[in-house]
Amino acid sequence: MLFRKLSLQPYRDAEAEIGGGTDFEEITLENDAIEEVGTETTETEPTESVEETKPTEEVESPKVKLKYNHEEKEYSLDDVVPLAQKGLNYDKLQEKFEAIQNNPALAKYSKVEEISKLLGYQTDDELLDALYQTHYERTAEAQGLTPAQIQKEHELAQKERALVEKETTTAQQQRENKMYADFASNFPEVKADAIKPETWAKVNNGMDLIVAYNMQQNQDLVNELKIFKQNAENAKKAPVGSVSVNGSDNTKHDDFLDGFDSI
Secondary structure, X not given: OOEEEOOOHHHHHHHHHHOOOOOOOOOEEEOOOOOOOOOOOOOOOOOOOOOOOOOXXXXXXXXXXXXXXXXXXXXXXXXXXXXXXXXXXXXXXXXXXXXXXXXXXXXXXXXXXXXXXXXXXXXXXXXXXXHHHHHHHHHHHHHOOOHHHHHHHHHHHHHHXXXXXXXXXXXXXXXXXXXXXXXXXXXXXXXXXXXXXXXXXXXHOOOOHHHHHHHHHHXXXXXXXXXXXXXXXXXXXXXXXXXXXXXXXXXXXXXXXXXXXXX
């Protein structure tokens, strides 16, 4: 414990000046409220130094300036690749677009659309429906039937026509598949690019591919024979031998080439 010692000397001096009074003794007070408190020093363990990791900076992709619609914009290389791929198809798409624009059917459609607006219809479909309805009414009046009956017959006829067209297309496709299979079986070594355009034209006009290709081969043989015969005649006219001392002709004759004279 700590003890606090109080000095009463100032009080004695004051008492002496005024005279008399109680004798003060040196009083030692025990301060129970004060306790000796040891100061503990807590040692903190040194923390391991953690190296600060800086976030990796993303490398910005280079920019490329492109001009489109009279306006210049910047694009990254990642964006340029798909744009370039689309640009490669531009010529082909432009050709298709021009073909559609020059299609006569499109010009007729534009006229139908114009007439629809002139007659007060919102769309050309409304005009077509009105024309069909007029046809149903006139036909019904002529045949003594109702427009609904004529419309029903017309719809059934359309479905039947569509079914016949589908069956015809399927049968045609089956015939073509069989024709190609037969050709591949008879001429397994022949590639498609070996067939000449005039041969394909005959096939498109209904001729069997095997027959058309046989005609192509025959014509090729005729052309080769003509060339071979011409070369033989040129070889006969060329001086290939010499005259002997006694004046005889030593020019050699090829019996195989001479045989073409009779052709």
